[in-house]
Amino acid sequence: MNGMFLIGIPKAENLQAVKIEYFEPNHEIKEITDSSKLELAVKITGFLNYSVF
Numbered sequence: 266m267n268g269m270f271l272i273g274i275p276k277a278e279n280l281q282a283v284k285i286e287y288f289e290p291n292h293e294i295k296e297i298t299d300s301s302k303l304e305l306a307v308k309i310t311g312f313l314n315y316s317v318f
């Protein structure tokens with residue numbers, strides 16, 4: 266809600282993989298390579314905002 270929309274997100278067909286990383290003491294990295302899940306990952310970015318503060 267408070268922030269600016271992400272821009273410059275590539276199209277799903279231009280991606281080979283997406284890595285999702287969450288920094289915690291036992292942080293885990295997930296890599297998505299399935300084409301249907303790559304498309305979902307790109308669509309999800311429409312809900313994300315970048316907040317400077």
